[in-house]
Each structure stands twice: as structure tokens, then as C-alpha cells.
Amino acid sequence: MKKIVMIIMGLAVMSLAGAAVCLAEPAKRDQAKAKKLLGDVTVTAGKVESNIGELPQSITVLTGKEIEQADIRNMRELTQFTPNVYMAKSTSENMINIRGITAFDTSIYSPTAVYVDDLLVPLHYAHNLDLVDVERVEVLRGPQGSLYGGNSLAGVINVITRKPDEQARAHVSGGLNLYPDSDSQNPGYSLSAGASGPVVKDRLYLGVSGQIDINDGFVENLYNDNDKAGSVDHKNARATLRWTPKKNLEVMLTGDVYKNDDGIGVYRFATGPYRTERHKVRMNTDNFQVEEANSQILRVSYAANAFDFVSITGRRDYKNNNLQDYDNTADPYYDWGSTMADYDDTFYSQEFRLSSKAGNSPFKWLLGLYGMTEDSEISQINQDIQQNAVTTIDKTNYALFGESTYTFGGRLHLTAGLRLDASKLEGKKTDTGISISDDSTENEVLPKFSVSYDVTDNDSVYAVVSRGYLSGGYNYGMALDKESFTYGPEYTWNYEVGAKTAWLDRKLFLNLAFFYIQMQDKQAFDMVITSSANPVTKVENAAEAHSMGFELELQAKPAEGWDITAGFGLTDAEYDDWVSTEWNSDYTALVNKDYSGKQIIKVPEYNGHLGVQYRHPSGFFGRADLNYIGGMYVDSDNKMFEDPYSLLGLRFGYETDSYSVVLWGKNVFDTEYNAVAYDWDGAKLVQDGDPVMVGLTLTARF
Template identity: 40%
Template sequence: MVVMVAVILGASCINAHGEFYKTQDHNRKLESITVTARKTEASVREVPVSVDVFSDIMIQDAGIKNVHDLTKFSPNVHIKQNYTDHVIVIRGIPSFRASTHSPAGLYVDDICYPLHYMQNTTLFDVERAEILKGPQGTLYGRNTESGVINIVTRQPGNQFQGKVYGDYGSDNTLGSGANISGPLITNKLFMGAAVKYTNSDGYFVNLSDNNDQVADSEQTNARTTLRWKPMGQWDISVTTDYIDADNHIGAYRLVNGPHATKPFEVRKDEDEYYEEGGNSQVLRIKHKGDAIDFLSVSGALYQTIDRLADNDLWDDPANRMKNRLQIKERQYSQEFRLFSSQNDKFEWLAGFYGFLEKSDFNYKYDIVSKAITVKNPITDIDTSGYAFFGQGTYSLFDKLHLTAGFRYDHQDQEGTLIDPARDSHCSQDLSYDEYLPKFALAYDLSGAVMIYTSASKGYLAGGYNWLMNPVTETFSYGPEYTWNYELGLKAEWLEGKLMANFSFFHTDIEDKQVTQFDTSTLLNSITNAAKARSRGLELELKTTPIQGLDIFAGLGYTDSRFIEGDHKDNHLPYAPEYSYNAGIQYRSQEGFFCRADLMGADAYYGDIANRSSQKAYKTVNLRLGYERESFDIYIWTDNLFDEEYLTYVSPFDEQSDVGLDASPRTVGINCVYRF
């Protein structure tokens, strides 16, 4: 680890915090990116928030395919990733086992993707992705207590453009897609459409029947956008998204104990699968006024998940168990915003947000060898809420910027559980009223250096224990809260050719939601019995010393622990102490492209008792290419040195842990044609 840190700091590199263009300039500077982190447009350097920005070019250059890939390029951002759960862990704040909501929010075109099951979304035809660190409750509300990942898709305009692309790699992995956009009526009506298809045999084999496609996958994503500008002040768009996934998930294995198997080998007697389908619609209406701008965002989201898993993880016919989980999620939301359109001494934003959400869970646990259904909780949860929020920044002496924000957030929940297998019934109504303030102070030491400090509150909503044999007394749990205190610096030197970002943070976590086993009732419950804290720092550097050459790196340190409760001094799960990335990229005027990325993380634990763990690991990715005006071709390899590590690990029984192997070394070729 010490060697890796030395390499990062010695390289004077940067994280993916800016935009790299394929056109070259002898006097090229690092590009200043406009972000919407605070729900208004601003330069990333002027925002007193630790935020990483990934442009469409950077996403393409790095070979980033989804949110899981994205998190590897952002210090102190990790993801508990398996076929079902995609819990985003920012600054060491995870959720509990069997949760449904992540402490980090995911937004696509300002629409919340509320369940963490849907948060490893595919990135295609996007304009940029932003990762905001620290509580974002003032502007985003519930379930953003550790941060937000904000994805902005591409909007069509007057320029007609399109591309088709194909990618083929190891394990018969095929990726292909196309997108097109342009005017239907110049300056008035525009259209965009994109589709992406992926298919892979996977890299696991089932030793029981020598099936080498036990973890194959197939997925289709599509998006359409219709944009209308009836007058100069109005901008109206409708975006629809579609997903259909049909995967086998026979890759979970016992990583230790008497039935442990080697990496990428399993022994199963169930045909495990994961099917996902859904669609969303977003209507955006924006009016730009002389002094006040208006934005309306209306969203509808529908998604279904159907998963079957082998519960005993072995092929013993005398002890055959399986479980099936079906989820149906529907959400409708409406947000209105008013914000100042002039860059004067006082900039402000005010808004209203309301939503309706219906979540249905059907979990069935069968002992197949005995023809017994152990449990079958069927849970319906209806959630509604609304919020009023506002934030303003006042500038003094053109150097000192004072920011204050406040949000009132109200939420009602109705939960009902019926389990015919256990002849049980639970029903409870919940209601929350939360006040979420934020304060920030920023000072411009010069035109290129800013220091800031901030304090902000966030919360992760309470909910229902719909999975772990609840009784009336253990059916619900309350919210958890965070207060984050941060000190940071953002700077540009060498006439914009070197950029540095540094932040130090301390986060207090109250009423931490944890899963506990009650020895008196022999039941699992979710409680708010713990207090925790997370503290650390982030350092990001980037430079472009000569034409075409970009060097970049990021380093994060997090010490995330329980400070009270049964697990006092234990580390929070899925919270590596160190995470880092470093890379170098060169793009010549003659069209040659090369890039190398180093990414790694320290050891982490998979449970609050700190019993199961993953050791520290690092990976290297390489890309070589040749780029012309209308076509590109690349060869690539991910995980060059075939590092073995787990993206998921958790206790299975008293002797064993269950885990999911990360991808081995893969190689491939990618072709792009633009028109």
C-alpha cells in the first residue's frame, strides 16, 4: 500500500475530474466543467462541495460501462456489488444486510432511482456523471446521507450526429449499440435515440454439470428524447428509458469452509437467474426569465425484478434449498424549482418536491429436499412524501461566499406483511418529519484558489423488516442521521494546466441501522441501536504538462467505525480505509491513443461483526487505439495481472463465507463509427 501511495503522489496525476477532448491545442488547459451538483449550473471549481465529474469523453476513454465501473475512479467511493444488491458506499457509510435503500442516492435526469437493486445502471449516451460526497439532504432529501451520484443524459440539439459501435471480448462477450440525434425542425424540435445491447457467456463453471454459462448475461437498454423549444425562453423535453435483462447468477460460491471452491468454480443444483425489466419517463419544462428561471421535472418509474437463488450453495440432493425474490417498484414524482438567473451578489434556489411510491416484495424460501416452504413474506409498502427546500449564496467583497440551505421533508409509509407459510401478519404506519440544514463558507484566496468549509445534515429513511421473520415488535425501524463537517481546497496552477482538490471530512452517524440477532426470540431484527463515525480525506490531482498528455490520480482515506453498541470499535462493512486510482493518457494529433489506469482498495469487512473480509487488491487496465474523424478502433485489457478479489463477501454459516468473484483478466476490441 505504501508503494502504491508513493506512486500516486509522485506521479502528480489527477482523478477523472475534468473533460478530455479529442481535439488538441498547443496551449491546452484543463477544461472547467459545468455541473448541476447544487441543482443550478456552476463551474465545478466554484462549488463548495467535494464532487467528481466524469464527462462523456472521459467515460468513453476509461471504458466505463456502468455505475460500478464509475466508482473505481472516485476516491472514498465503493460499491457492495452482487447480482441483486448494488449498495453505493460513499465515505464509509453502508446500509445494513437485507436493506432496500442505499445511503447514497442515484439520480438520472433528476429522477431518483430509490432501491439499491436498480442502482448499477448502465451508462450510455450520457453527457456527464457527477459524484457528490457528503450529505445532500438539503437539496435531494431522504436517502442521500452519504452523497449522490447524478447522471445527466445527452440532450439533442441543432447538430445532426450519430454513431454505431461494437465491442467483443473474453468469454464471448459482445456489446453493441447506436445513437442518433439532431433537429426535426431547426431551432425548434429535436430528437435523440440510443440503444445498447450486451451479451456474455460469463466466466464461471458449475462443476456439477460442467455448465460454463452458469453466469451468462443478456441485457438491452434503450432511450429516446424529444425536445421542443417553442420560444427562446422555453425548453421542453420528454425522455423515456427502457431496460430488459435476462441473466443467470450461478456465481455465488463458498470461499472458505468445508465446501469451498476455487475462484470461478461453483457446485450448484439450481438454475439461478436474475431477470429485470422496466421503463421510465421524464418530462422537463424549463423557462429562462430575465431575473428568475423556472424548472419543472415530472417523472414516472416502473421496474420489476425476479430472482431465484440456490440457498445451500451446494449440490447435495439431501439438503437442497432455494429462495425466490420478486420485486415490483412504481414511483411518481414532481419537482418545481425557481432560481435566480443573474450572477449577482445573491444567488438563490427554492423548490417543492412530492412523490408517491409503491413497493411490493414477495420472498419465498423453500427446502426442496423436504418439500417445505420455510417462509413466504409478501409485503406491500406504500410511501408518499413532500418537501420544501431552499438554498442561497451571498457574496461579500467578491471573495467571501456564504451559503445557507434548509429543507423540510415529510414522509408517510403504510406497510403490510402476510406470510402464509408462517401464518403471520404485520401491519404498521410510519410518519417522519425531518429538517435538513446546510451551511458553507467559501473564500477565494485568488482567482484560481478557493478554500471552503461546510456542515450539512442527511438522513436515511426508516422502513420495514420485510425479510427476516419479523413479528409486530420487529416489523419496523427508524431513520438514521448524519452530520458532516468538511474543510476543502480547490486550486488551479500553471495557467490552468495543473489542478488540485483536497478535502478533509468528519461525519457523525446517529441511530445507525443494523441487523441484530435476538438470542431470546431467535429472530433477526433491524434496530437503531448503534452510533458510528467516519472521518478521512480525499486528494485529487490532474495535469496536462504537454500537448495530448494527461496525468491523473486520486487518493482517499476513510476511518469508519462503530463508536457505541455491541460492535464498538468494529469497522463499518464495505468501507476500505484506502482507495486510489492513478492513470496516464496520451492522444496524438496523428490519431494514436493510449491509456493506463491503476485502481485499488484496502482490505474491508463484509459484516458488522468483522468476521468475513476481503484483502487489499489492485487492478490495471490498458487501452490502445487509433482515432480518426469518423471512426475509432481500440484494443483493451481489464485486470491485466489477473488479480483475484471479491466484490461481495458475507458470512454464510458458522464455518463458511459466501462471496462473488470480480472479473478475471479480460481482453477485447472496440470499434466506433461516427456520422
């Protein structure tokens, strides 16, 4: 019944927004200009440029302008604007799930693939990217294995940065921010700047940008009166050099670097004997995380008479060093010590693509070749439990992929895609008295089929079937022998139908999609007694599950100066077959627990947003964004439930072509919620969500 009510509420929101469009006086513009208001968004989600309305799948695109207007600063905030997408952020982890497809805790890979300028960001620890100088972000829901390969069984998020062109532009922005209810009243600050334009007319272009974001956070460690336990210190920079020696040839080199130095002493017990109040923790360690990363991407594009060619060569280096109080208390009697963890990952990839020329031919095709290598080293040191583990993982992957579409009668489009994917993994772990090594291969066939029909020039319906997989790996954290070290890949089949519609001379867009996803060989924790003669926590391909639901999105310009965006997603994700072996309540014996029929954890029942913005011709503007996240279970037994919550953001200001002044607030009603929660031996361990934050931002443009 609750889910039915949520569906009705979501549809009511959409209906009210649509009614507002119909009742409002249409803007007095000529038809050609009105068509440019909405819908003409170019995307590269299908590996070639196309209009978003032409893609037969559920996709959300936020342009750089929309990201700026909604004050979306990082990937976590962006997921709040995309239906059925949720980031389970817990200190160093940033696990993005789409449509209820999740990964187990301690997995280094997310089920959602994140790309920046066509280069994969392999480890999920780096997925909460700061969004700086972005042209657009594309969120593809559902498995994308045929074009993107492994670790895209939930979906793909593409971040496309802004490239320099003939227009010379520059900006400088600075702001102050404050958590009014925090014990630390020191204001935070942010600085950003960027410039781009031609170096040699019609030949060479350069763009540079950078950002600094620093604040003390809102968490206090009562053990040592440290009011910077959740501090933030982010610095990043990017440069892009673009060369067009000929009209049909483009060479672009992009490099970026960032360093994040954050306090992550943010866990507290909400129940039990170690309970503390909101935003107060008590632990005898000042937890921290330092991330350092850099990447280089060389992109070569050549437009021949009969085809287009693209080559993308990329390298990404990522390091994460963090220290966490393992028991999250200051009690020495129960102290399990602090764990120092290091993640060091170097990733190289090369992709070649050939595609048909855009034109009136009914046949379109794409052919690609992909290769990558990845070297990871994970170190974990905890002297109290005598842990000094080092795990190395080497992975190579090669793939041949293609996709073709044939159009019948100008309206019926049939698409087939296929990827042949081959991987080899080599893993080795050493610890006190332990030395384990193993290797494995994965050979996958990943198909996709879709059919779409253009009912009118502005409306289409579609159906798609696609397969995805999440790579297997190594149980670096808890393995004691070879038997508990390796686990296999996980698979999904996605079945989806949808409609994309435009109304009122393209001033209103309404998209709807329904989906059903089967999950096979789902990776899950299990306790086993192996050749070590000790119970070991192992990752097994032990579960079968499914998810189903829908997404509804609306975008409208009801009158001059007004913009309305709305989205709603509902997901029902549960285990069909999963019997887990684990400790009994007093840790004296292993018992079997049947979780079949239980809801998958960390999957909101629904989520959505409603944004309303008005801009007056004089330059004054106001905007309100309401984001709502449904309730979810945080334990596999479905006994611990997180209540739904809503967050309201407001922005008011004055903007001209030369400068802007903006007063803003996030979570302005100071809604209390948990960013993440765990069942910690019967007690509830939580990371509090961000409280109310206010700020002032000044920007100058040249």
C-alpha cells in the same frame, strides 16, 4: 501504521504526477485556449448550473468523453474512479457507500441516492446502471439532505444523459470480447448505436440510442456443467425529444427502457468442506435475475427576466425477479431450498424550482417544492422453509427546500440551505400464519451551512456542515410480528474542509478535502424475543458510529497530447457504540456481543486510481488505468479480512473523426480478488471478481 503508509503512498503518487507536469514542456498554446483545457465543467449538482470549482464541497465529475476514454461501462466501474466511493455488488444487490456510510444487508434502499436526469432511482438493485449516451456523471460526497432529502445521507450520484441539439450526429459501434481463462471460449459481443439532431431547425430536436451487451460470463457450475452460470444479457434504449418554441422556453421529454437477463449463480465457498476453486461453483439450482425497467421524464425550463423556473415530472417502473440457491451448495442434506424473490416498484415524482438569474449580484437563491409517491411489493417464496411472504410498502413524501448564497467583497461566500421533509409510510406483510401492518411518519429538518473564500481567481478554500438521513422502513424478510416489523430513520452530520486549486495556467488541478461524519441511530440487525415468543431478527436503530478521512484528486495536461488523472481516498469508519444480541456458536441461546470500536464492514481502508493517456496528432492513442482498492473487513467481529488489490486496464487504438479501432483489456494481469465476501457460519462465502477480459471495438461516426 498501515494507514499512515497508505497515506504516504497516495501522496507520493500525487507528487510524482505533479512533478511530471512541472518537468514537461508546456503545450504551445495561447492563454485563452489553455484555460479551456481543464476546469471549465458545468454541473447541476446544486440544482442550478454552475462551474465545478464554485461548489464548496467534494465532488467528482466525469464527462461523457472521459467515460468513453476510460472505457467505464457501468456504475460499478465508475465508482472505481471516484475516491472514497465503493459499490458492494453481490448478485442482485448494488449497495453504494460513500465515506464509509453503509446500509444493512437486505435493505432495499442505499445510503447513496442515484438520480438519472433529476429522477430518483429508488431501489439499490437498479443502481448498477449501464452508462449509455451520457453527457456527464456527478458524484457528490457527504450528506446532501438540504437539496436532495432522504436516502442521501452518504452522498448523491447524478447521471445526466446527452440531449439533442443543432448538431446532427450518429454513431454505430460493435465489439467482440473474451475471457481468455474461462472454460467457455464463446466470445461475447456488444452493439450500440445512436443518432441525434434537429427535426425542425431551431425548434425541435430528437435523440435516440440503444445498446446490447451479451456474454457467457466466466463462472461454471460443476454440479451440472453449466458454463453460463454468470452470463450477461443486457438490452437498453433511450429517446429524447426536445422542443424550444421560444428562446426562453424549453420542453424536453425523455423515455428509456431496459431488460437485463443475467445468470447470478456466482457464489462459492473459499473455505470449509464445500470449498471450490476460483470461478467454479457447485449448487443444484441455476440462479438467475431478470430486471425490467422503464422511465419517463418531462422537463420544462423557462427563463423569465427576474428568475429561472424548472419543472421535472417523472415516473419510473422497476421489476426484479430472481432465483437463488439459499445454501449455495448441491448437498440435499443441508438444502434450505431456493428462494424466488420479486421486487416490483413504481415511483412518481414532481419537482418545481425557482432560482435567481446568473449575473453579478452578490445574492443568489434557490427555492423548490417536491413531492413523490412510491408503491413497492416484495414477494419471497421458499417451499423448503414454508415461506410465501408478500410485503407491500406505500410511501408519500413532500418537501420544501431552499438555498441562498451571499458574496462579500467578491471573494467570501456564505451559503445556508434548509429542507423541510415530511414522509408517510404504510407497510403490510402476509406470510404463512402471519398478517402484520403498521404505518409511520417522518418529519425532518435538514440544514446545510458552508463558507468559502476565493484566495485567488483559481484557488479557493471552504468549510461545510450538512445533515442527511436514511428513511426508516419495514423488515420484510424476517419479521414475525408488528414489534419486529418497523424500524426508524438513520442520521448523519458531515463536517468537511477542503481546497480547490489550479496551477500552471490551469493545466493542473489539485483538490483536497478532509471530513468527519457522525452516524446516529444506525440501522443494524439484532435478535429479539417478541410477542411471537420466538427469537426474531429485527432491524434496530441501535448503533452509533463515525467515519473520517480525506480525498485528493488531480487532473493534468503536462504536454500536448498527454492527460493524467489521479485520485486517492482514505476512510476510517468504526462503531462507537453497538451491542448486538445474537445466537451463540451452537444456536442454543442468545448472547450480547459488543462491537464498539470495530471497523464497519464492506468499507475499504482506501481506494484510488491513476490514469495516463497519450494521443498522437496522427490519431494513434494509448491509455492505462490503474484502480486500487484497500482491504476491508467482511464480518462485524473483524476476524475476516479481505486483502487489498489493484486492477489494470489498457486501451490502444486509432481514432479519426469518422471511425475508431480499439484493442482493450480489463484486469490485464488477471488479479484474483473477491467482489464480495461473507462469513457464512464460519466458512468464507465469496463472489469472485472479474478475471482478465480482452476485446476489440469498432466505431463509425457520421
